[in-house]
Amino acid sequence: MTAAMVGWAHLPFGKHSEETVENLIVKAASKAIDDAGISPEDVDEILLGHFNAGFSAQDFTASLVLQADDALRFKPATRVENACATGSAAVQQGVRAISSGDAKFVLVVGVEQMTTTPGPEIGKNLLKASYLKEEGDIPAGFAGVFGKIADGYFQKYGDQSDALARIAAKNHKNGVANPYAQMRKDLGFDFCRAESEKNPFVAGPLKRTDCSLVSDGAAALVLTDPATALGMKKAVAFRSMAHVQDFLPMSKRDILKFEGCSKAWGAALGDAGLALDDLSFVETHDCFTIAELIEYEAMGLTKEGEGARAALEGWTEMDGKLPVNPSGGLKAKGHPIGATGVSMHVLSAMQLTGEAGDIQVKDAELGGIFNMGGAAVANYVSILQAMK
Numbered sequence: 001m002t003a004a005m006v007g008w009a010h011l012p013f014g015k016h017s018e019e020t021v022e023n024l025i026v027k028a029a030s031k032a033i034d035d036a037g038i039s040p041e042d043v044d045e046i047l048l049g050h051f052n053a054g055f056s057a058q059d060f061t062a063s064l065v066l067q068a069d070d071a072l073r074f075k076p077a078t079r080v081e082n083a084c085a086t087g088s089a090a091v092q093q094g095v096r097a098i099s100s101g102d103a104k105f106v107l108v109v110g111v112e113q114m115t116t117t118p119g120p121e122i123g124k125n126l127l128k129a130s131y132l133k134e135e136g137d138i139p140a141g142f143a144g145v146f147g148k149i150a151d152g153y154f155q156k157y158g159d160q161s162d163a164l165a166r167i168a169a170k171n172h173k174n175g176v177a178n179p180y181a182q183m184r185k186d187l188g189f190d191f192c193r194a195e196s197e198k199n200p201f202v203a204g205p206l207k208r209t210d211c212s213l214v215s216d217g218a219a220a221l222v223l224t225d226p227a228t229a230l231g232m233k234k235a236v237a238f239r240s241m242a243h244v245q246d247f248l249p250m251s252k253r254d255i256l257k258f259e260g261c262s263k264a265w266g267a268a269l270g271d272a273g274l275a276l277d278d279l280s281f282v283e284t285h286d287c288f289t290i291a292e293l294i295e296y297e298a299m300g301l302t303k304e305g306e307g308a309r310a311a312l313e314g315w316t317e318m319d320g321k322l323p324v325n326p327s328g329g330l331k332a333k334g335h336p337i338g339a340t341g342v343s344m345h346v347l348s349a350m351q352l353t354g355e356a357g358d359i360q361v362k363d364a365e366l367g368g369i370f371n372m373g374g375a376a377v378a379n380y381v382s383i384l385q386a387m388k
């Protein structure tokens with residue numbers, strides 16, 4: 001074990017036009033420090049996950065965290081970015097600072113405010129996480145990128161519309177019980193399966209219900225070393241973690257396999273000496289339902305081309321053999337880009353300390369997280385375990 005989470009905070013995700021990036025950061029940071037029961041003076045390093053890419057005019061944001069408390073002034077603070085995996089990139093950098101012995105307490109904050117940006121610009125900003133030379137003109141923003149992946153997958157393995165609707169319906173159902181989720185509505189399989197005025201096609205075979213939400217929100221956590229964590233009121237350890245970065249152009253890869261995701265799961269489970277079956281739950285990056293389906297294959301839950309089985313046979317439901325996205329995922333909880341990976345770690349820590357309330361997975365002991373930037377370009381897996 002290299003590091004542990006000892007305090008955390010999660011603001012409700014949603015449309016928060018009354019907020020500013022600055023307020024979101026300050027609120028989440030203060031709450032996480034309070035939750036850890038440390039003094040702001042104890043923080044040795046600050047990492048801020050913030051994608052931005054045009055969502056906010058303020059583009060130099062690391063120092064905004066210092067506004068959570070005067071005692072944070074003069075602490076080293078750095079902004080970390082790796083597309084939609086920005087939050088996990090910040091968390092894993094924090095774990096490295098702890099493991100190296102450079103810091104005793106690290107504060108990690110993830111934030112994004114997307115909904116105040118006009119519609120067409122949202123898609124344009126998100127597309128900056130693709131290879132612009134090849135994908136820059138794809139219509140419908142990042143949905144266009146995953147629409148292309150879904151098209152290719154359907155051509156190779158057949159129509160997967162039922163499985164995608166099952167994934168959407170599962171995540172929406174789970175989101176109802178999550179007080180931090182943006183959309184708490186059980187849409188049901190039939191609504192997600194059928195094209196309708198309320199559920200139009202967005203890109204390729206992907207309908208609105210196959211897409212994650214556009215969101216505002218922040219989450220934060222405090223890390224320390226495992227020995228110090230043992231003396232604190234709660235602690236969730238990093239049993240292992242992995243980061244695998246792949247080529248940016250999709251043309252240089254077989255995009256129907258998320259090879260970086262597969263390698264990251266292999267490395268993290270291997271380092272932990274665990275099998276996927278040992279995990280109590282997984283929070284995975286369902287930016288689009290087709291991504292969750294391919295991730296089932298990449299994490300080793302099913303063989304290649306058979307991800308649909310896991311959805312159609314209920315393996316990943318709350319009462320299935322491996323609950324996936326008990327939080328409702330990006331689909332229902334929301335996907336404020338820079339906050340997403342931090343949120344995944346916070347909600348998993350809540351599961352492992354029995355703080356997850358109505359989304360609690362029974363007897364959760366080990367949790368896996370997969371957070372992805374771009375189309376399987378930045379791949380981060382963390383395996384978390386309760387310490388007490």
Ligand SMILES: CC(=O)CC(=O)SCCNC(=O)CCNC(=O)[C@H](O)C(C)(C)COP(=O)(O)OP(=O)(O)OC[C@H]1O[C@@H](n2cnc3c(N)ncnc32)[C@H](O)[C@@H]1OP(=O)(O)O
Pocket residue numbers: 083084085119126129141142143202207208209210211212213214287288335372373374375
């Ligand atoms: C970039 C990386 O590195 C990797 C990644 O993670 S890629 C993912 C990045 N994120 C995205 O691409 C966001 C994708 N989602 C979207 O762009 C938008 O949600 C969307 C285009 C699918 C829909 O937007 P829209 O058509 O403007 O819908 P909008 O007018 O806001 O809302 C209309 C209705 O649909 C609902 N709705 C909006 N988005 C929804 C969604 N994704 N799922 C379900 N319902 C949705 C709204 O609640 C609203 O419902 P009511 O009429 O009942 O109030």
